[in-house]
Amino acid sequence: MISIVLVEPEIPANTGNVARTCACTGMPLYLVGKLGFEITESRIKRAGLDYWDKVEIERVETLDELTRRFGAEKFFYFTTKAEKRFCDVDYPPDAFLVFGKETKGLDPEVIARNRDRAVRIPMRPTLRCLNLSNSVAVAAYEALRRYDYFGER
Numbered sequence: 001m002i003s004i005v006l007v008e009p010e011i012p013a014n015t016g017n018v019a020r021t022c023a024c025t026g027m028p029l030y031l032v033g034k035l036g037f038e039i040t041e042s043r044i045k046r047a048g049l050d051y052w053d054k055v056e057i058e059r060v061e062t063l064d065e066l067t068r069r070f071g072a073e074k075f076f077y078f079t080t081k082a083e084k085r086f087c088d089v090d091y092p093p094d095a096f097l098v099f100g101k102e103t104k105g106l107d108p109e110v111i112a113r114n115r116d117r118a119v120r121i122p123m124r125p126t127l128r129c130l131n132l133s134n135s136v137a138v139a140a141y142e143a144l145r146r147y148d149y150f151g152e153r
Contacts, residue, residue: 002091002143003028004136005098007063007106010036017133023051025140032060033047063110070151078139079111080129082118091118091143102132113145
């Protein structure tokens, strides 16, 4: 199963929206590092509505810990600084889609070490980036599309 990874998310509503996307797609959600909020805050619970019991969430201290556990080759890093488009990648069925914090994205060193698995969502060059939860939804459904979503055909 494809998984979603948020590295140091800062905005509770974004994380709640991502959790809801994960619940609807069946994708596990990994929250890495220091969060910019308490997971019990009412805003994050409201954003996830009544889906919290339907999503598998795991807190992890570092991204390195996660890549060692599952294999670095399964991780794909979403950044506006990548050359490769996210829709031009063949994601393995157990891929991890990694997104950085809202204000800074992923650490440039992480992108540099993983340039071959860094991907971007195309957008107008004059604009900074999509909202984090929208980016996750776009990426999640593209990855699922490649596996016929939930076998609906």
